[in-house]
Amino acid sequence: MTESKPILEVRDLLKTFGAVVAAKDINVDVRKGEIVGIIGANGAGKTCFVNMVTGYLKPTSGSIAFDGVQLVGKGPREVTHAGISRSFQVSQVFHTMTVAENLMIALAIAKNRGFAALREMDSPDLLTRRDDVLTRYHLDSYKDMTVNVLSQGVRKLLDIAMAVVSEPRILLLDEPTSGISVEEKFGFMDVVIEALREDEVTVLFVEHDMEIVERYVSRVLAFYQGEIIADMSPKKALADAKVQEFVIGTRH
Amino acid sequence: MNRRFLTRALGIAAVSSVALTGGFAQAKDSITIAVPSFLTGGAAGPFGIPAMNGAKMVTDAINNGKLPAPYNAKGFGGASASLIELDEGGGATKQVAEYRNLVEKRNVDAIVGYISSGNCQALAPIAEELKQFTIFATCGTPRIFEEAPRKYVFRTMGHATSDNVAAAMYVKEKFPNVKGYTGINQNYAWGQDSWRDFDLTMKQIMPNTVASDKTQFPKIFAGQYGSEISAMSLDKADLVHSSFWGGDLEAFIFQGAARGLFKKKLGVVTVGGTAAYRLGKKLPDGLVLGARGPYGILVKDRDSVLNQWFVNTYKDIYGIYPSGPAYQYGQAILAAKIAYDKAGSDASDEQLADALRGVTFESFSTTVEMKLGGGHQAATENGYGITKYDSEAGENVVTDVKFYPASCVLPPDGVDSVEWINGGMKGAKC
Amino acid sequence: METFLTILLDGLQFSSYLFIVSAGLTIIFGVMKILNVCHGSFYAWGAYTSAFFIGKFSEMGLPDGLGFVVIVASAIIVGLVLGFLIEQLILKHMYHRDEVLIVLATFGLFLVLEDVILIAFGTDPYFAYQPMALLDSVEMGGIVRDVYGLTLIGVAALVAAGCWFLLNKTKWGTILKAVIFDREMGISMGINVPFVYTLTFIGGAILGGLGGAYIAPTISVAPGLGTEVIVLSFAVVVVGGMGSIMGAAIGSVIIGLLRALAVHELPQVELFVVFAVMAVVLVFRPEGLFAPAKPRKI
Amino acid sequence: MLRDNTSKVVLIGGILIILFGAVAPNWIVNQLMFGFSRALAILGLLVLWRTGLVSFGHAFYFGLGAYTVAILDIQLGVTDVFVRLLGGACLAGLAGFLVGFIMRNYRDIFFAMLNTAISMVLYGIIVKTESLGSTDGFAISLPTIFGVAPETKYPLFVVITTVAIVSALLINFYLKTTIGRLTTPIRDNEIRVEYLGFSVAHAIHLKYTMSAILAGGAGALMAMSLGQVDPDSMINWTVSGELVFITILSGPGNVIAPFIGSLVFEVLRTYAFELAPHLWQLIVGGTFLTIIFFLPGGIWSLISKLGRSTS
16 A cells, blocks of 8 residues: 555645644645544644645645645635545535435536536436435435434535545545534444445545544544644554644543 | 416406406497596606696586586587596606506597606607507607607697797897806706707807807706706806706706805796796796796686686685696697597597597687697697796786797798707798 | 815715715615615605604794704604614514515515605605705805705714714724624624614614705605615715725715716716716725625635 | 426417417507516526525616617617517627626625616616617617518517527526526535535526526517617616516516516506506505515415415
């Protein structure tokens, strides 16, 4: 695995808001198939990092290369087209539409690029794919329910499902288990990670819960005050003094 | 399911259309006349309501055979008329839609009225298209009968040209020392035509006067004229011409008087008759005032039987003297009676038009000759006077009233007004 | 020089009138995010109420000076009664709905109130010349000006100063600014937002009524006078930046002066100039010259 | 394209109405012409409304379409109904495309008001320009169809109804395409649409341009069926308000709704004007408030409720 070329190369990333430094000296390589956990206290710069990689925020300086393509300066849409998707800390779904409709729109946008967008949306091919995704993300039973009435957990599943239908090569999950009860979270993560492994997606996810981190990730990035203070295997990281002090210790 | 609803809706529409159109097919012991006039907006009080009052009063008198001779025969060709009052406001396009409804849905027999030149100009071609007998009562633009020959459309009073030619003649006669003139007129057909005719006539008959290059054309119903009054006060011209009417005129006189405009300049208001009654003491003395012909305050004291009947009856019913619009609508209704009396109450639109074309009749205050526009456009005398507040009577009067005969202030039939004025008003008999 | 002074005075007089009316519109927009189309109705009701009572009092032989009391009282009564009723009966039940839908509701109200004026006051115009006659006229820049018209400038300055003081020097101003900046933040700070809304709406309505009541003595108060006003004050607010008092002031001055200049020098473009200013501002600064800062929502 | 129920109803209903027009009294034909002409503009506003955008200035495009017909008629003597219609729709569409570059960046109340502002600029220009008819506007000659000047209004009615049917079918189809489906999603969550890989700005720009074309076509047809244009009835802000009113009255539920809503509006106005000429604004305004408060889904929500309970 180590001999393969990194799919995502982040070099000297800096982000400032006026006098506030939100991220600095960020250097990360991610290889295909890795599942990377991003940990850190609130305000440590995790979401800022995700936002920069996915084009929501423009870095002050530095570079982000995805498969050799420079991402800095691209917006969310172009980053998505390049092959990077994301989910959100607060699920970003279409709340007055049903689960099936949400997925259908996501699929149609992903598959009907360009003038194909002017074709009728409900094609048999897309309907089959939609049902397949519904099954893999255990969303069958909510199919015809409006998002408004669904629990946070189901919304987050839908959020992630919508992010993967474009078949991204990298997926960034921003706190996938936040808002999900303790009893549900392992089941939830099992569903997600299994589905993602099937598709061979490279995953980076922001997480507060160290149990989740230990169980699912192959590598940990620990953030503290905008900087990466540890980049190592989960076992090492959890034992690391700095991580214990600045990440786990301050965790609530 | 949707199909069922559509057929059901169509069914309802069809049934209601039968019910609505069926109700009107009956023998002609009664006729319906639609009377459009301003019922809302700034023109309603000074113009629309008196106009409607005049129409109602004359119609009532005709229905009951109460008009003085020679019009004392009961009814319109024997039929009694009921009026449909409707609002003229909302713009020409809306009026076109309403007009079509009047003709095609409500099946009125005649349409008598309209104050705004914009409306008349829009409706004339529609009336021709629908072949509907229509008498315009008050509107003034000469374009209506000069643009195209009309078959079903009539106007029973003189047009803007006579107002402004008469105004210029009056100025020449009474104020020969005027050096220059400016004007404030509304920016639509009426205002533009009025200013053009006044300007051209002045150039002909008082060639030494200078026209201002900064004449004002505010939007109709603007209401505030502070800057315009300043601009005109600074202008070198010593005469201000205005064809404002209704509320706009009252606001303008009011704001101008407060700022001494009419002390420094000679004010000439061609449609001032309504304001004379309504403004009372607030109307400045010394304005040259017209009423778009021999109507309202200018003819209050004419002692013909018809005029005295009109003035006294109006005063009895409404408590005030009749102003120009009341006369003009009354006159148009009278013309309708004349057409019906001649053609019969069940006459077609075509027969009615034939009956009115080219007639000469004695109206309440004046003689009306339908001799222009191929017998569709009236020619009447036109006159001006000078305002003065009579403190004893507590009301405004006009002094130095002078009338000019129709043949003096209107072009002969078939001659375009602008060409006529520019050609030195050939054939004018003053 | 004469012309210059005249244009300046004409312009300022018209600006003052525009400002009084648009200040109310912009305050309501700033605080409540409502583009209040029936602001034109407040103006019309203010004009009618003051004209009606000035006339009545004059008939009763009361001194004409009372007219000024009537003007202020009319504005307050119209604002209190109409503003309160509309806010409580209609708008209050719509705050959870789409902003644009609320605009439409005020449009519906505007149509209704136009005809209610007809029912209440009839179609005949009213003249309330007494306060204007009382103040006489003066000669300035070679022409006669009515003093009443000049006092309009003072009234506008007073309104502007009052708004500035209220916003910057009182506890109320702090509360208002918090709600203007971010409603949710206001709620979390414990501000009684519904109450602030009611008071703001009434305040804005009073200013609209004041515009009408004060201008009434100089015009023929006739049906339909609200329609023109709403468009003009709308132009002012768009130019100045919606929700900004400062913007409304600057917008009024720009539009007022340019219009006066047009009337004097190039009368043909008089109406067009108002909208041309609006168009230019829109193309280069679509949110207006002084759009208030907005909180980040993501 | 014609498989769904709505398309079938549009097609069959449209043909029935064309047949009905042949025997209906003139005034009903008139009302149908006015209603269907205006409904085209509402169709465009419906697409915008589903996207969460309400324009308080579409009289700009409506008026552009109408005045294009007037100028074509008066300056160039063009009488052909299709040339006039295409001229009006294309010019409005072009204007909409250009203005769209600004509009696509605005939402909510700003979107509504910027549209008003732009429409008022056109209004100011026309009212003050004598060669554009100023306040009076123009009378428009009756259109010819394939070079023939028809004796009655019926042929024009057939043209308008056909244009209405075709537009309704096209919009109905558009709303089933991927880009056409991006209405509620944009209203619900623009960020997600961007992250799914679709440009919200482009989607809105397209919808805006479409609505401009439809409003322009509506204005052109309205001008021809009325035979008159003037700024107060075609471009003033109250006209924009009227268009939005009919949109709300119709409801966003179906492409048939604008046609029903427009007809109801015509009938409402005709009778309000007939029965209470002093109070027609009060009646229209009151209806408006009632719909906003008690029938947020518009007339269509009543119809679909009725349909559900009978079928």
